[in-house]
Amino acid sequence: MNTKLFGTSEYDIAEAGKMIAQGKLVAFPTETVYGLGADALNDEAVHNIYRAKGRPSDNPLIVHIAEKEDIVPLVKEVTPKAKALIDAFFPAPLTIILNKSDKVGKVVSGGLDTVAVRMPKNEIARKLIKASGCPIAAPSANTSGLPSPTRVKYVIDDMMGKIDGIIDGGDCEYGVESTVITLATDVPTLLRPGAITKEMIEAVIGEITVAPAVLEGMKNDEVAASPGMKYKHYAPKAKVVIVNADKKTYEDFVNSRKDAFALCFDDDEVTIPKVTFGKENDDLSQAKELFDALRELDEMGAKKVYARIPHKDGVGMAVYNRLIRAAAFCIIDLTKPFTVGLTGPTGAGKSYVCEIFRQKGFKVIDCDKIAHELTAKNAPILAELASEFGEDVVKDGELDRKLLASRAFDTAEHTKKLNAILHPAIIKRCKEEANGLTVLDASQLFEANLQNDCYKVIGVLADDDIRIKRIVVRDNITEQQARLRMSAQLDRDYFIDNCDYIIYNNGEDVAVQTDNILEVIL
Structure with a gap:
């Protein structure tokens, strides 16, 4: 034609x-x-x-x-x-x-x-x-x-x-x-x-x-009574993710991203490639420039875009309405901790995965480290442990960790008792320390019921023979002791069934697996 x-x-x-x-x-x-x-x-x-x-x-x-x-x-x-x-x-x-x-x-x-x-x-x-x-x-x-x-x-x-x-x-x-x-x-x-x-x-x-x-967004069975009500609309070819954050938090977040673009306000200080759509406090300018900005991102070849969230009052409601559909309702809310739970059985290799997350700008909260701090010399919680597992697990104010482990991990029932003492204090510290992009490194994530505080949960798994070798070297214990610890934990199928994503750490490229997951959730 x-x-x-x-x-x-x-x-x-x-x-x-x-x-x-x-x-x-x-x-x-x-x-x-x-x-x-x-x-x-x-x-x-x-x-x-x-x-x-x-x-x-x-x-x-x-x-x-x-x-x-x-x-x-x-x-x-x-x-x-x-x-x-x-x-x-x-x-x-x-x-x-x-x-x-x-x-x-x-x-x-x-x-x-x-x-x-x-x-x-x-x-x-x-x-x-x-x-x-x-x-x-x-x-x-x-x-x-x-x-x-x-x-x-x-x-x-x-x-x-x-x-x-x-x-x-x-x-x-x-x-x-x-x-x-x-x-x-x-x-x-x-x-x-x-x-x-x-x-x-x-x-x-x-x-x-x-x-x-x-x-x-519309419900699955809802009929569109007006144009522009569909779930995804106004969208560029790039994947758009809305970031709910104040100016400084947004800037820090996007400046730590790689291979991405920013869709931001005129005065945002952004170091990655960016396209602006008006002034932060001028919703009319945002409305006028939004669609052009989305088109420009396509012209620049953007594949992933992190957009600054507009307010929802006045004409700002219209801007938010269009942007949320362009993003297919994908939002990262940094006004509260954006916590990714990282869990898995002992010896699976979570520490290596945590280091990858650190390199990508995440704060990592190590629950094992917190547990060690809570059980340091003369810590109040030691009295509870001694009462439950024997007075001899504490000597001169110091916890005998190997002795405690031999008793706490010999049966699932004993492990439950240990968790009942430690978990409330660990959870309290985790919530206090979580801030912005956070990884919660917690082998006992599910036992502590922390999964509900996480945006997504990633499980790290490895074959049993690999795990045994790692535990023996790491903790300087026998293979029999390693197997005993493994038997007291949740089994492999539980993690597969209850985690949002699984990383297999048997020698595969763990960094690639991690990148693929982050590409989806970030």
Whole structure:
């Protein structure tokens, strides 16, 4: 298909309007993003929008009108609240959902009994609607799932050869799609945030609710009542991970990452390759630049991107809503410890894996070291150990660790008693020391019920014969003593069944296995 490029002269807009009237597809600018337009009342033309974008046909489209009164034939009733919003805002980046009239087909509404209508603020858009003589259905003019285009170059990249015409109207004003509110429910509900904020709407019609899917994603069986509600949307080709952190914590985190890009605010001090999307305290600038920034990351060849989290108030809610979908809801929350549990049976080689994590910027908390500190000379906990395992395990205030081990690890029941004494104190120290990216090195992770405090749990395993050799050398004990210690611990299958990931330390490339896991969770 030959795609004709139009300017914004009266002649060009008239020609583009004729295309729309003939059932063809034309991309055009609005104040939010570029739209891909077709006659909203022509089912075949609307079908072609879905085909050109590769968009699921159950995702409803927004119908654009040129004048306020043009909404009347499209809906069953302009309710009082709808009239109040129209009078207060139209033309504006605001979409209102009402029960549709028989004039509106099922294709444009995504099979629903409602229709989404807005009157764009952009004069070129309204002139095109008038020139076409019909309401125009128009989602964003991009390949479905990719960032919405706010510049004509991105429309050309995605749509050239797939549609009939493109109007070059310059850069869009706001940069995120319109606010969508449904008035077809008992309580007015915000389905997609935009430049017209929740607070602005409530000032006109009173309290409204925000659909859970705005910030949390749709449930598996939930029907999309508005464009932009799908789980993953607006996404670049790179994997995007949102980092919830203050400025300094975010900077420290991303500057320790390798082979990654940062999507950050203008004044963030970042040393890895970066693309910025506005100022930290200016959500309008963030909204205008976000989609361009996501596109730029693809142009730069980014594979993994760590994005600074925006706030969720005002227009910031719209920015967060788009970014969380671009990231497919993948968030690292550094406002609390991001703790990875590392566990496995004795002799498996956790220490080697811990060193790899240290090199990647993680703080490693060694539970065995904490246990040694808690049982140092004259420590209060020694009295409990002596009471349980015999007075002779403590001599002159010093713990006889070998004697304690011979008694505590001879049966599972004795090991449980040891854990009951040590674990509460160890857990308390672990929680006090956890900060930012943390690895909790804990052979007794599950016994201490620490897995619930971990973002993910990684198990380190090795074959028994390898473990025995390591334990004998490490602890200077006999093979029989090594086997006794091994028998008192959880078995191999338990770790396989209960850990999120397993690293096998039998001589394989442990660093590669660790990198592969971090690629998924970070």
